[in-house]
Amino acid sequence: MFKKLFGALTGDKQENQNYETQTSNDNYENNYEDNYQEVEYDPETLHGTHYTVEDFDNEVAERAEAWIADERASGENLDEKDIQNIYFNYRRTVYTEWNNCDSDQMIRFEHANSLKYTGVQTSGFVKADDNNPFLEPVHGVDLRTYTAMCLKISAGIDYLEVCKAMGFEPAVWEELNTIWPQRMGEDTSFTVTTLFGQYYAENVTVPQLENLKAEISEEGAANLERIKSDRYFYEELAGARQAAYEYGIDGAQWILENFGINLADFQSVAMQWMTEQNQNWNSADITEFHDYQQQKQKEYAAKFAAEQGGNIADDVNF
Amino acid sequence: MFGLFKKSKDSQNGESTTEWYSELQENQQRWFAFLEKLEAKMEEFATAAIPELKEIMQSDDDIYKRTFHRVYSGVNGQLNNIREKARDVYEEKVHDVYYNLNSQISVLSKHHNLLSDFRSACSDRYNEFENKYDYWRKQIDKTQERDLETEYQKILDEYEAIKNKFNCTQCGGNIVIEKIFLIETYITCPYCQTQNTFAPSTLGRNLQNIARNLAEQRTAHLYEAYEAEKDKERDLYHQRHELSLSIIHEKDKKVLHEVQLKMDDLEEQRQFAIKNAPKLHQEYLRAMYDELNKITPDLKEHNEKMYQNQLQYL
């Protein structure tokens, strides 16, 4: 039925308005009288609930294969990449048509389905699957626990202390720290890497490690809270850190010395903001924060430059 | 560039171009001079920095060469600063000026070409600057190369020196370290069966970190052969393209036929290069991974999986 409703539509917005000529189903008629009626999206797939995913995939395949046949008939040679590209573009077209949505919503949809359609995960949308061989525990330690250990160590806690708290010997930790990164390299869907990133962002911990706290000053703790809740402050520090590297200063050390925040905590917050950005994709916000970080980077760069006696090209002007 | 002056003389009886045209001329001259000064700075700075970087790489005894990396980042930071300066000025004095005037002067006006010539001259000169930037960045990148053969030899030498020096903590029997262990591990005493833990030295642990780069260094010639094949394909494409342009207005059938034969031959060669490049790429990868397995045989299982993955992206 749904196909009939949209079968006549070619993506031309004008046709969209001609409701009288469409065969109708009482449930949907009212929805489409108002062009800007809110579409309900499935929370997991972000597909509109007014059609099935199967219908969607079939429509995309139908259009894509027709195009591919045309191209081949006119002598074009299409390889795997070209075909994937064609499907990619038709998915965007059909999704936008069927949901009458803006590009931000379309991108959120792409992120939620990146594994299904492109074979690669997106941060914020990864689910841990017990049957995934890449996620099998190593020496009984799963990825989440491994990440929890990494967080403590990057925060400055001695790895021997962490091993003791976990109840195993350093040799085991060294195997974990070899094999988990190996899995990240071997997994072409990036599930292990992306999931690790998500756990890092969540600042995961396990009961055995809860009592191990990295030393943090009062000022550091306050600044840490601030970068978690104040995006502008986070972007300022991220820009400052970039500027530091450009002037031969170790950015991570500089952040620790000037704001009391260690690298693990900083990276964790960075991942949190990135994941949130993926889940609530909004291009206007993204541009604003990007520009703000750039601006701050320039400000701090000027300060660092002054400490070095200025940039070498300061005396060259238009 | 001198063609512009000629045109302005001819336009005496046309619209008055003097005002905006002299602004364009001045901008263009200043832009060229500005870039030249920036390029001189880049060269001066890079030429001074490169030997310093090489020296620091040698003298930095931190195993991760962190002092080197800080200086390296700082040097690139300055080059980047110069590059951004050029970009900002281009935006303001070429790009914006062009678009401002473009909205006032019709494309049909016979003086519009002065405006487009201005933009293409400035943009071409900008490309030259970008090429020089790339060149210096490449030279600076080369300072990152470590003498990995020497570092590897140090690891091998250290292993030879220590492999017979250990005794079981329980019974005192001599334990031979059978290979270079990459991480802490358990070793069984052959006499009393006690599990001892063996912790490799910092050097031994570092083997994992240099292995891949060393394998790549040793097989670099194969990688270059692959890159050369890709360049060849591009070169053949351009040659054929030039030929096809050359016969656009050709009427002589004999010449057309000859050129067409040449074009067909070039295309055949190009198609061969297209098929050959992935083969050369695979040859390089197999050889590189074989070296890697020689250097770190304990990681062979993982290495083979990585090799298989890379084949998918040939």
Added chain:
Amino acid sequence: MEEKKVNSFLNRLKESAQKQTNYGGEMEITEAKINAKDCPNCGAGRAKQDGLTHCAYCGFEFLNIKLTDGVYIKKEDNSI
């Protein structure tokens, strides 16, 4: 005069880079070492055939995990 500026910048860059603390502290260069862990409960050593995870004499738990096939450690190293 130009040259002076370039050289002085480079020198300052070098000095500042050399003075800085490496994040996470200095890397200790260590030698290879051999050691053994005796059971803190009964003092017995660990023998290969008894596995790594538990003491064969008193059952003390050395490693509270189940070992799988790793780089050097194998499944067989689990104590029974």
